[in-house]
Amino acid sequence: MSFKGIIFDLDGTLLDTIEDIADSMNRVLSENNLPTHDTEAYRLFVGSGIRNLVKQALPESHRDETTIQAYFETMYGLYKENCVKKTRPYDGVTDLLDELAARDLKLAILSNKADEMTQQTARALLPEEYFTIIAGLTDESLKKPNPQKALQMSKEMGIDPKEMIYVGDTDVDMQTANNAGMYAVGVLWGFRGEEELRANGAKKTVAHPSELMALL
The missing domain is CATH 3.40.50.1000 (HAD superfamily/HAD-like)
Known part of the structure; x- marks a missing residue:
């Protein structure tokens, strides 16, 4: 062919892109007193868009649609500012x-x-x-x-x-x-x-x- x-x-x-993604999402989690993840974990979270990544990174107790949307908006803004740092x-x-x-x-x-x-x-x-x-x-x-x-x-x-x-x-x-x-x-x-x-x-x-x- x-x-x-x-x-x-x-x-x-x-x-x-994994370090910038992980750093941005972990900052969002940390600032809200939620557990963060190591960089390797984010390799499994990526691939289906930022909103899905946010859902995967959040604890299961925080995965209602309203909460996901709120954290997505925060993550989006933060990552936009930091997406070419590393x-x-x-x-x-x-x-x-x-x-x-x-x-x-x-x-x-x-x-x-x-x-x-x-x-x-x-x-x-x-x-x-x-x-x-x-x-x-x-x-x-x-x-x-x-x-x-x-x-x-x-x-x-x-x-x-x-x-x-x-x-x-x-x-x-x-x-x-x-x-x-x-x-x-x-x-x-x-x-x-x-x-x-x-x-x-x-x-x-x-x-x-x-x-x-x-x-x-």
Whole structure:
């Protein structure tokens, strides 16, 4: 198969965002006298949007909708101010993007992170001129693994979904890729492990960004 375009997840795929996320949420919890979590725990909380992360981080006794919404709003504001303090591209990501752009592949970013912060982090830390589309979450009903936004991207890029690679680090990403009829590639440097990726439909797993070039 000759691939013409690639859609990337953001957190855990292109950018290592976990420390800024953990620091922001733990500050919210600490200021409200609630138990905090170590950074590793947040690797399991991410992937389905900030609101879901807040729900997972809260004690079960605090998971009613009113409380979740209140803590979400606090977390959102705090993370917005601190989302690029410790966040950096993973080793090899910038070189990969340089090579893909040199080959004239069409690239996009699709994240379950709120669109405002997806734009903020991607544009601050990645060469935005390489990407045809950068999109985060604007509507909960369109949250991955719903493939609608991935398919819309494919259409806007003028590429058949079967000629698209979808690259991500979680079960949600692999489900999105398969739901959209795209070639699912799981990255092993992100927030989850190979077993989860394979179980959710990864056609290929890669341990370093440079390995992605072998598919092309």
